[in-house]
Amino acid sequence: MKIWLVPCLTLTASILLVAAPERGNLRAGAARVEITPSEGNYPPPYKTVLDKIYVRALVLDNGNAKAGLITADAVNMETEYWATAAPRIARETGMAEANLHVSATHSHSAPGW
Numbered sequence: 046m047k048i049w050l051v052p053c054l055t056l057t058a059s060i061l062l063v064a065a066p067e068r069g070n071l072r073a074g075a076a077r078v079e080i081t082p083s084e085g086n087y088p089p090p091y092k093t094v095l096d097k098i099y100v101r102a103l104v105l106d107n108g109n110a111k112a113g114l115i116t117a118d119a120v121n122m123e124t125e126y127w128a129t130a131a132p133r134i135a136r137e138t139g140m141a142e143a144n145l146h147v148s149a150t151h152s153h154s155a156p157g158w
Contacts, residue, residue, distance in 0.1 A: 070107060070108055071105065071106070071107050072105070072106040072107075072108075073103065073104065073105050073106070074103070074104050075101070075102065075103045075104075076101070076102050077099045077100070077101045077102075078099060078100050078101075079097050079098070079099055080098055080099060080100050080117070080118070081094055081097040081098050082094075095154065096154070098117075098118035098119070098152075098155045099117075099118050100115065100116070100117045100118075101115070101116050101117075102114065102115045102116075104140075110141065110144060111138075111139075111140045111141070111144060112140070112144040112145075112146070113134070113138070113140055113144065113145045113146065114146050114148075115134075115145065115146065115147045115148075116147070116148045116149065116150060117147070117148075117149050117150070118149075118150050118152050118155045119149040119150065119151075119152065119155050120149065120151060120152060120153055120155060121149050121151065122147060122148070122149045127147055130147075131145050131147075
């Protein structure tokens with residue numbers, strides 16, 4: 046599942062940057078990408094899916110700077126994983142890495158990264 050998280054985060058942030066319509070000085074966009082593991086690829090100890098899990102993102106752009114708020118349905122997101130994902134997201138979206146903020150919903154019903 047980890048292999049899909051970074052592309053999903055990058056895709057979500059990229060969609061938001063392109064799709065947000067211009068209205069005044071502040072633009073905002075939101076997206077949600079499903080990251081539920083496919084059947085047979087559940088990490089232990091999971092055996093089935095009760096609810097789908099997602100990565101959600103909100104991107105704000107004031108014309109001078111962009112900021113991204115990203116949350117994943119996961120029990121946690123390890124610092125090492127985010128340290129790998131953040132530079133890639135920043136590079137592919139043109140957003141400053143310092144303006145990316147990530148969190149996990151801390152759901153014990155979802156895997157961690």
